């Protein structure tokens with residue numbers, strides 16, 4: 001606007017090489033270059049404008065999303081973008097659309113659960129978008145309890161077909177994204193019934209709409225489920241409702257990698273575990289963890305830049321007031337979120353590696369690491385999305401009143417992000433899955449079976465049950481070994497306490513239900529340990545760039561000590577640390593805030609977000625907030641006329657009536 005960088009002084013304070021940190025954040029130089037190029041391409045293209053979203057009505061908003069999705073696809077083809085580049089384009093376009101479910105769930109479901117033959121038939125059509133698919137699992141009556149789904153797929157040996165049917169209102173499919181108005185096909189989950197026997201839930205490819213005129217096929221009732229939380233936000237997505245009235249599909253449209261139905265109607269299971277039917281969810285949960293760091297870093301970037309611009313109180317001799325970022329209370333709320341964004345980035349990287357490893361093993365029929373992959377994706381999805389949703393709202397509050405304006409970008413970011421705590425598995429339900437995994441691990445400790453992977457710390461259970469932290473000075477908390485021991489012993493003791501309490505119940509399921517709140521806390525402790533330890537492992541790698549390692553060490557320590565402070569009840573009640581040590585951790589935390597303070601703006605610059613992507617006046621790169629806020633206000637449609645519409649109908653009569661009353 002005025003061409004001046006109002007944050008230049010802040011940028012000059014940085015004690016590290018920001019460009020090198022950008023590469024660490026992106027994951028590699030190549031990833032940085034792709035991300036940088038595609039983000040600029042999207043930002044420069046008026047076809048991807050998004051600032052008007054909160055003002056649009058649903059129909060207009062949705063049509064605009066359809067236009068953008070088609071335009072994005074056109075650009076992907078024209079520019080010959082690779083899959084990696086296309087995925088980045090989707091990310092920077094920053095608008096939930098049916099394509100997310102097509103590429104993110106429909107295609108992976110066919111890849112993971114379809115036979116070679118089925119993949120060869122369906123994937124080329126899906127890759128060219130000649131068919132568009134959704135993931136139809138959840139029903140009006142059942143979401144979390146997948147085994148409770150009611151839709152049926154009954155094999156008819158006469159015709160070699162399955163009959164897909166919604167027997168009750170509650171069996172209506174409800175929520176699938178892309179289903180409401182767009183999808184031509186869906187991977188639909190239904191109870192497989194052959195010869196009167198129920199074999200549980202399986203996936204089927206079902207055509208929903210005509211490829212000629214888009215009308216629903218006979219027997220199919222389909223539509224959108226209605227407006228969701230917030231303006232704009234997730235309302236660009238057509239989450240749908242769907243009912244089947246005895247819809248027939250050929251037998252070969254059952255996804256048959258895990259189990260098969262023969263021409264004669266015989267049900268057969270491969271030697272792959274039935275849990276692979278849930279494989280698409282494992283894949284998406286892993287992507288959601290990586291996405292958490294993106295959403296949180298975006299909110300933190302806005303709040304950090306604005307906190308450096310915003311001044312309140314503390315003016316001396318007529319000088320400027322204090323930057324709000326210098327208040328310790330602001331730092332105590334903001335810097336742990338900054339540290340969390342980095343922590344989630346690195347754990348997301350690691351989880352991607354774990355997922356790739358499991359997928360490779362599955363291809364060679366090695367299923368041994370599947371339970372851990374399930375527990376890690378479920379638990380980390382839960383912990384990172386909860387912290388991110390809460391963190392975005394905290395960032396809004398950190399921006400004071402202006403954070404409540406749509407032009408801050410934060411209300412829409414919150415509204416679009418918060419369903420991540422529910423979709424792809426309710427966060428509490430997922431933590432209970434982690435708890436089951438932990439209880440199994442604890443129960444096997446005496447059996448000689450060595451715990452591996454993320455539970456390998458349980459291998460030193462005797463030590464972890466009795467060790468006492470040897471921290472004596474605040475600086476001792478900077479030692480990774482001190483942090484790891486505290487987090488490992490807290491997690492181990494909480495799990496063991498739950499396992500011991502469970503033995504008091506004769507019926508283990510009853511005990512599990514009764515103790516579920518404690519079990520969820522144990523699962524959180526375990527997941528937080530994973531995040532802390534993966535951050536520490538990241539620091540063991542070669543990290544080039546002046547001062548970059550030092551900044552990451554400070555952020556890692558902030559993340560760990562902030563958690564220790566927040567959950568000190570756990571650490572104290574399990575006897576892992578003393579009250580004095582908890583207090584020393586807090587002293588160290590304050591000193592780390594002072595260390596990060598001069599680097600704060602550079603640490604958020606390292607995310608390399610364009611102003612277009614941030615979509616926030618408060619977070620704009622040049623920090624020139626006030627003129628932009630002032631100018632944007634005048635662009636609001638309410639200011640199109642000086643006297644508002646409705647004045648003659650509703651304001652003037654009131655004023656006139658008051659005049660008459662006053663005269664009386």
Ligand SMILES: CCCCCCCCCCCCCCCCCCCC(=O)SCCNC(=O)CCNC(=O)[C@H](O)C(C)(C)COP(=O)(O)OP(=O)(O)OC[C@H]1O[C@@H](n2cnc3c(N)ncnc32)[C@H](O)[C@@H]1OP(=O)(O)O
Nearest residue numbers: 086087090100103104143144146147275278374423424425
């Ligand atoms: C050209 C390119 C363009 C590029 C564009 C790119 C765009 C990409 C964008 C991608 C982003 C994608 C965005 C997606 C947006 C999200 C949309 C949201 C979609 C959804 O919400 S889909 C619906 C999700 N639903 C759920 O998550 C339901 C939650 N419930 C469950 O998962 C299960 O029912 C639950 C809770 C696990 C219980 O199941 P149940 O069978 O009753 O289980 P048990 O407890 O009895 O367990 C049995 C046994 O199985 C193990 N188990 C359970 N789940 C799994 C699993 N997933 N994997 C492996 N194992 C599993 C469990 O541990 C038990 O094991 P035991 O050994 O103990 O027997």
Ligand SMILES: Cc1cc2nc3c(=O)[nH]c(=O)nc-3n(C[C@H](O)[C@H](O)[C@H](O)COP(=O)(O)OP(=O)(O)OC[C@H]3O[C@@H](n4cnc5c(N)ncnc54)[C@H](O)[C@@H]3O)c2cc1C
Nearest residue numbers: 135136137138143144175176177419422423424425426428
């Ligand atoms: C924006 C959005 C997009 C979605 N997209 C899709 C999609 O594309 N495809 C699809 O199939 N589905 C989709 N879903 C559905 C989503 O996967 C489910 O909503 C989710 O799995 C949660 O299930 P539920 O709604 O049945 O919640 P419920 O299970 O009914 O949860 C209600 C409450 O009960 C609690 N609860 C449930 N079970 C237990 C338990 N065993 N122990 C303790 N507490 C429990 C939960 O913690 C929660 O507090 C989407 C949902 C949303 C919000």
